[in-house]
Amino acid sequence: MATAMFASSAVRAARFTQAPRGVVARAADRPLWNPGNPAPEWLDGSMPGDYGFDPLGLGSDPEVLTYFQQAELVHARFAMLGAAGVVIPGLLTKAGILNVPDWWVAGEVAIKDSGIPFWALVMVQAILMGWAEIARIQDYKKPGSQGDGSFFGVTDGFTPVSNGYPGGLFDPMGMGKGDGLKTAQQKEIKNGRLAMLACVGFVAQHAATGKGPIDNLFDHMASPGMVNFATIGVSLP
Structure with missing residues (x-):
C-alpha cells in the first residue's frame, strides 16, 4: 500500500512539474541563459537577443515587454557610443597620436574651450534631442507613423523597417534589408549589452583607481601580479 501511495504521489508530481511540449520544444531549438529549463511563455524567441531571461516576470505584460525592449535598445546604442568614446581617445592619447582629457573631465574641458555659454549648449541639446525623442516615442506608440508626410521635402526617407529600426536615410548601405536584418539585430543587442556592462565597469574603475580603462x-x-582587482583595496577587504 505504501508503495502504491508513493507511486501515485510521484505521478502527480510529474504531472504538476511537466512543462508544456511546445515550450520545451522552443527551449530546445534556441540557446537559453538557463539550459534545460523552459523560457517564460512571453519570451518566445521572436525578439533579438531573447535568451529567455526574465526570472522576475517583469515582461509578462505585452505592453511592458515592448517598452523594455525599446528601452534596452536605446540604452545599448548610447552605451556603445559611450564605450567607444572612452576607449578610442584613451588609446590614441596613450599612443601619442592625440592629447585629449580623460572621459570624466572631457565634457567640462570641451565646454570651457568652446567659448559657447553652457546654457546655450543645454538649450540646443534639448531642442535637438527633444525632437528626436518625440519622434521616437511617437513611433513607439504608433509604429510606422514617422514615415508619413514630408520633412523638408523628404517623403520616403523616414519609413522605418520596424519599431526601433528606422531604415531609409538612416540605412544608406541597405543593411536592414533581406535576411541580414535579424543577424544584424542580434549582433547589435549583444554588443550593446556588453557595452552597458563596460560603461558600468569604467565608472567603477575610476571610482576605485582614479584612472581610465586604458591606464x-x-x-x-x-x-x-601586483595590479589587479584583488590589490586595489576596494574589491576585496
Whole structure:
C-alpha cells in the first residue's frame, strides 16, 4: 500500500512539474541563459537577443515587454557610443597620436574651450534631442507613423523597417534589408549589452583607481601580479 501511495504521489508530481511540449520544444531549438529549463511563455524567441531571461516576470505584460525592449535598445546604442568614446581617445592619447582629457573631465574641458555659454549648449541639446525623442516615442506608440508626410521635402526617407529600426536615410548601405536584418539585430543587442556592462565597469574603475580603462589596462599588463582587482583595496577587504 505504501508503495502504491508513493507511486501515485510521484505521478502527480510529474504531472504538476511537466512543462508544456511546445515550450520545451522552443527551449530546445534556441540557446537559453538557463539550459534545460523552459523560457517564460512571453519570451518566445521572436525578439533579438531573447535568451529567455526574465526570472522576475517583469515582461509578462505585452505592453511592458515592448517598452523594455525599446528601452534596452536605446540604452545599448548610447552605451556603445559611450564605450567607444572612452576607449578610442584613451588609446590614441596613450599612443601619442592625440592629447585629449580623460572621459570624466572631457565634457567640462570641451565646454570651457568652446567659448559657447553652457546654457546655450543645454538649450540646443534639448531642442535637438527633444525632437528626436518625440519622434521616437511617437513611433513607439504608433509604429510606422514617422514615415508619413514630408520633412523638408523628404517623403520616403523616414519609413522605418520596424519599431526601433528606422531604415531609409538612416540605412544608406541597405543593411536592414533581406535576411541580414535579424543577424544584424542580434549582433547589435549583444554588443550593446556588453557595452552597458563596460560603461558600468569604467565608472567603477575610476571610482576605485582614479584612472581610465586604458591606464588601468597598461598598469595591469606591466605588473599583473601586483595590479589587479584583488590589490586595489576596494574589491576585496
